[in-house]
Amino acid sequence: MLxxxxxxxxxxxxxVLLYYILPDRHRLYLLLASSLYFYCAWDPFxxxxxxxxxxxxxxxxxxxSRSDDPLKRKRITALSAGSILFILFxxxxxxxxxxxxxxxxxxxxxxxxxxxxxxxxxxxxxxxISFYTFQSLGYIxxxxxxxxxxxxxxxxxxxxxxxFVHIMQGPIDRSDNLLPQLDEHHDFEYDRFCHGMAxxxxxxxxxxxxxDRLAILVNTVYGNVRDYRGQAFWIAxxxxxxxxxxxxxxxxxxxxxSAELMGFRLPENFRRPYLATSVTDFWRRWHISLSRxxxxxxxxxxxxNRCTEARWAxxxxxxxxxxxxxxxxxxxxxxxxxxxxxxxxxGKYKAxxxxxxxxxxxxxxxxxxxxxxxxxxxxxxxxxxxxxxEDLTLIFxxxxxxxxxxxxxxxxxxxxxxxxxxxxxxxxILTDAVSERTSVYGLLQKLPVLVRRGLYMLCIFAIILxxxxxxxxxxxxxxxxx
Numbered sequence: 001m002l003x004x005x006x007x008x009x010x011x012x013x014x015x016v017l018l019y020y021i022l023p024d025r026h027r028l029y030l031l032l033a034s035s036l037y038f039y040c041a042w043d044p045f046x047x048x049x050x051x052x053x054x055x056x057x058x059x060x061x062x063x064x065s066r067s068d069d070p071l072k073r074k075r076i077t078a079l080s081a082g083s084i085l086f087i088l089f090x091x092x093x094x095x096x097x098x099x100x101x102x103x104x105x106x107x108x109x110x111x112x113x114x115x116x117x118x119x120x121x122x123x124x125x126x127x128x129i130s131f132y133t134f135q136s137l138g139y140i141x142x143x144x145x146x147x148x149x150x151x152x153x154x155x156x157x158x159x160x161x162x163x164f165v166h167i168m169q170g171p172i173d174r175s176d177n178l179l180p181q182l183d184e185h186h187d188f189e190y191d192r193f194c195h196g197m198a199x200x201x202x203x204x205x206x207x208x209x210x211x212d213r214l215a216i217l218v219n220t221v222y223g224n225v226r227d228y229r230g231q232a233f234w235i236a237x238x239x240x241x242x243x244x245x246x247x248x249x250x251x252x253x254x255x256x257x258s259a260e261l262m263g264f265r266l267p268e269n270f271r272r273p274y275l276a277t278s279v280t281d282f283w284r285r286w287h288i289s290l291s292r293x294x295x296x297x298x299x300x301x302x303x304x305n306r307c308t309e310a311r312w313a314x315x316x317x318x319x320x321x322x323x324x325x326x327x328x329x330x331x332x333x334x335x336x337x338x339x340x341x342x343x344x345x346x347g348k349y350k351a352x353x354x355x356x357x358x359x360x361x362x363x364x365x366x367x368x369x370x371x372x373x374x375x376x377x378x379x380x381x382x383x384x385x386x387x388x389x390e391d392l393t394l395i396f397x398x399x400x401x402x403x404x405x406x407x408x409x410x411x412x413x414x415x416x417x418x419x420x421x422x423x424x425x426x427x428x429i430l431t432d433a434v435s436e437r438t439s440v441y442g443l444l445q446k447l448p449v450l451v452r453r454g455l456y457m458l459c460i461f462a463i464i465l466x467x468x469x470x471x472x473x474x475x476x477x478x479x480x481x482x
Contacts (some may be wrong), residue, residue, distance in 0.1 A: 003254040034456025039166035046126030057136035061150035091125035096329035128168040128454040139175040165258040171269040171289035186263030196260030208467035211247035219411025230402035272432040277369040279343040317341040
């Protein structure tokens with residue numbers, strides 16, 4: 001049940017209507033039942049692991065709240081967090097470890113069958129497991145630290161983990177955000193409802209019209225890398241840079257909009273990342289909820305920046321290595337994570353030198369930094385997108401081997417769609433540039449009601465007329481794979 005599907009729109013409409021009709025306590029049961037149904041619609045078997053992780057973290061919170069013994073509290077935290085990480089490890093990393101062990105054994109002359117391992121581990125990882133495991137772990141750590149009180153209401157806690165608007169791709173919510181809101185009474189508020197609708201529509205536009213259209217060219221080039229050189233890879237890399245942004249931020253907008261229709265506030269997950277002036281700044285703007293999770297539960301416990309510069313650099317590299325592994329076990333993800341970490345370390349020393357040479361921030365200098373950061377991030381998306389390590393090395397070998405003439409239709413996209421894609425990319429850039437100064441929704445609110453409604457209708461018609469559907473559609477969101 002994709003957020004961009006008619007089925008989800010009907011599902012959301014029914015939930016919003018019933019939510020405002022039912023009494024407060026029944027609202028929670030409605031949303032929990034709807035959330036479990038939403039998740040089961042993807043894979044009924046996966047709900048077992050969702051419930052298992054929810055029960056483990058819920059019971060851990062209760063046990064921590066009943067104990068004042070520091071040693072016992074550490075044991076509870078270690079056991080519960082270890083159990084959740086073990087489940088995540090089984091689904092996402094065990095096959096990677098075993099297959100590497102088989103390859104290593106083969107190099108030593110001990111030949112084992114990889115088919116046996118792949119057959120045993122052929123069960124796909126539950127969708128969203130990386131997101132709700134991190135959210136559950138964050139809850140356990142927060143209760144352990146005394147940052148939040150343990151929830152004693154099983155229904156509320158289960159809903160905070162399984163809430164259908166964020167279970168698949170986040171944002172990874174903090175225990176002190178959504179849980180308290182489940183105790184609040186939400187009356188229907190027209191302005192908030194309109195704001196939620198506007199956010200949802202813009203998210204749907206970014207996903208269906210922009211991301212899925214860019215995916216046509218991206219999938220063609222990255223699926224046949226041996227057929228292309230130079231310009232094709234640069235075009236595909238830029239298209240993918242905006243595809244993944246519009247795909248993921250589009251989902252986030254639809255999640256935030258869906259929640260706001262019922263009066264709930266989810267955390268911001270994107271803040272115009274391609275206007276960042278450094279890779280460090282990029283990570284303050286991209287997938288913010290995940291970045292904060294790593295900061296609070298990995299980076300700071302490792303020592304953060306309260307240590308020697310060498311140890312700080314190591315801490316950063318460890319965090320980004322884990323970030324790469326969080327996305328997947330392919331070597332390309334590991335390389336992607338380590339390169340981002342390396343850029344952070346180098347960026348710290350570059351910033352010191354730059355501040356001495358240019359003590360005042362000029363507009364031209366800011367634009368230059370944005371352009372350089374975009375180029376770096378764009379190149380680093382290549383290992384994130386490739387289908388294999390061999391494809392990665394081939395792309396970088398041919399990246400500057402330009403062909404005399406490149407036909408756009410050889411990239412799997414007709415010229416009209418290619419021109420429209422360029423216009424849509426420019427639209428994203430201009431929208432983000434305006435949002436850097438002021439709220440776009442705030443500007444819309446200043447317009448007459450009829451004009452505002454006309455723009456909303458125009459957005460709906462654009463989604464219907466220019467959206468990519470059927471066999472050309474990307475079908476699902478990119479981060480469903482993680």
